[in-house]
Amino acid sequence: MADAARKVMPHPRTLRYFEESTFDRAKVDDGTKSRALRLYEELAPSFFERIPDDLSDAELDALASQLEVRHDIEREERRMHFGAFALVCVLFMMIFVPLVQGGFDSLAMDALLVLLLALLVPYVFVYFGYENRVRAMGLARLRILEAKQRRAEERAPARPDA
Numbered sequence: 001m002a003d004a005a006r007k008v009m010p011h012p013r014t015l016r017y018f019e020e021s022t023f024d025r026a027k028v029d030d031g032t033k034s035r036a037l038r039l040y041e042e043l044a045p046s047f048f049e050r051i052p053d054d055l056s057d058a059e060l061d062a063l064a065s066q067l068e069v070r071h072d073i074e075r076e077e078r079r080m081h082f083g084a085f086a087l088v089c090v091l092f093m094m095i096f097v098p099l100v101q102g103g104f105d106s107l108a109m110d111a112l113l114v115l116l117l118a119l120l121v122p123y124v125f126v127y128f129g130y131e132n133r134v135r136a137m138g139l140a141r142l143r144i145l146e147a148k149q150r151r152a153e154e155r156a157p158a159r160p161d162a
Contacts, residue, residue, distance in 0.1 A: 036062035040070075048140035051147040060151075064144045071137040078130035085123050092116040 033041075040063060043051070048067075055063070095113050104110050 034062070035059060036066045039063050040066045044140070047136050048143045051143060057148075057151070060144065060148055064141070064148070067137060067141055067144060071134070071141060074130065074134050074137060078127070078134050081123075081127050081130055085120075085127050088116060088119055088123065092120060 036059065039055070039059065043063075051060070092113070095109060095116065099106070099109055099113060
């Protein structure tokens with residue numbers, strides 16, 4: 001599992017801005033954080049690699065709910081950014097092909113093409129950050145599910161083999 005977590009970690013050369021969610025910067029700590037939120041913030045940096053054994057079922061369920069909502073939000077953000085990225089790519093190609101055929105004779109269109117290209121390059125990293133966060137959160141959800149299933153199996157009475 002540790003190898004799987006490394007595959008979804010942000011690339012080390014990306015800027016810090018692209019590694020965090022916009023929701024992470026909106027945190028306010030006034031001392032009233034729920035236990036689930038505190039657990040989430042404690043376990044998220046390690047991609048939930050180790051779920052503490054001393055968590056109650058209610059805490060595990062609350063943690064799973066917290067992660068599910070954040071995962072849904074990040075997936076929606078990723079979809080919107082992919083749509084914007086795709087639109088800019090289409091616009092770039094719609095301008096690029098005629099300019100190549102016409103010989104780049106319009107300074108305004110040349111400038112627009114350069115601007116679109118300047119937007120596309122960093123946008124690859126923006127989308128890369130969203131994609132990695134969504135994958136990491138999906139992996140974390142699977143780890144919580146595995147922890148819940150393991151607990152259920154431990155509590156189940158032993159069945160004699162038939």
